[in-house]
Amino acid sequence: MESILKVEHLEKYYGNRGNITKAVDDISFAVTQGEYIGIMGASGSGKTTLLNCISTIDSATAGHIFIRGQDVTKLRAKDLSRFRREQLGFIFQEFNLLDTLTAFENIALALTIIGTPTREIEKRVHSVAKRLEIGDILPKYPYQLSGGQQQRVASARAIITNPSLILADEPTGALDSKSARLLLESFETLNRELGATILMVTHDAFTASYCKRILFIKDGKVFNELQRGSDPRKAFFEKIIEVVTLLGGDNSDVL
Numbered sequence: 001m002e003s004i005l006k007v008e009h010l011e012k013y014y015g016n017r018g019n020i021t022k023a024v025d026d027i028s029f030a031v032t033q034g035e036y037i038g039i040m041g042a043s044g045s046g047k048t049t050l051l052n053c054i055s056t057i058d059s060a061t062a063g064h065i066f067i068r069g070q071d072v073t074k075l076r077a078k079d080l081s082r083f084r085r086e087q088l089g090f091i092f093q094e095f096n097l098l099d100t101l102t103a104f105e106n107i108a109l110a111l112t113i114i115g116t117p118t119r120e121i122e123k124r125v126h127s128v129a130k131r132l133e134i135g136d137i138l139p140k141y142p143y144q145l146s147g148g149q150q151q152r153v154a155s156a157r158a159i160i161t162n163p164s165l166i167l168a169d170e171p172t173g174a175l176d177s178k179s180a181r182l183l184l185e186s187f188e189t190l191n192r193e194l195g196a197t198i199l200m201v202t203h204d205a206f207t208a209s210y211c212k213r214i215l216f217i218k219d220g221k222v223f224n225e226l227q228r229g230s231d232p233r234k235a236f237f238e239k240i241i242e243v244v245t246l247l248g249g250d251n252s253d254v255l
Contacts, residue, residue, distance in 0.1 A: 005031040010063035023049040025220035038208040041217035089158030089166040093173040095150040104138040148179025168200040209237035
């Protein structure tokens with residue numbers, strides 16, 4: 001299958017010559033079309049820094065990141081904004097919705113910016129909203145929505161432009177357990193029915209158990225990898241806990 005993302009010998013250092021921290025230390029991996037991958041690790045392991053480099057929010061110190069064959073580490077600053085807009089979808093822990101826009105308008109904004117015809121915008125917004133079961137809240141403003149509803153609106157916004165890669169940073173971190181479960185089921189729908197390629201950073205084993213593959217990061221390096229295969233989610237969750245224990249972290253950090 002087509003490689004959507006390829007990370008080659010990625011390194012990210014912070015600090016000066018006398019006090020250097022290796023946040024990401026020679027990481028390499030690939031993601032193919034339609035994969036749903038989790039990145040796990042304790043606080044300070046480098047997982048969020050890795051995501052920030054892939055998303056072009058932060059720049060790598062060394063190595064290469066290819067998204068659909070484009071080396072984003074070589075893009076000039078003026079080209080990065082267009083690349084993010086056309087190729088990437090973002091879902092953050094904080095929903096980052098615009099308070100003055102309705103749910104419909106928040107979802108449609110990216111299409112409006114690139115000049116999509118109004119009739120096409122309406123069709124695509126309603127189609128995605130139906131899959132995420134948020135069609136009835138499209139006229140409402142963010143303050144009128146629950147946290148779970150806001151995050152599903154944010155998910156619809158991320159997918160509306162048909163990006164090559166959806167990047168999710170602790171997407172369930174601000175949600176209660178019921179809302180988190182509904183959101184994760186929505187991610188499964190996006191992945192299974194729309195073929196969305198998702199790369200999600202999480203410290204939570206329950207959240208990670210919805211993924212198809214997990215990379216475990218420790219001290220800036222890939223420590224282990226798990227494939228879900230045909231395992232039911234509960235069995236995969238138990239395997240995740242086993243690896244977390246090997247990582248030497250506190251289970252309370254990932255539950």
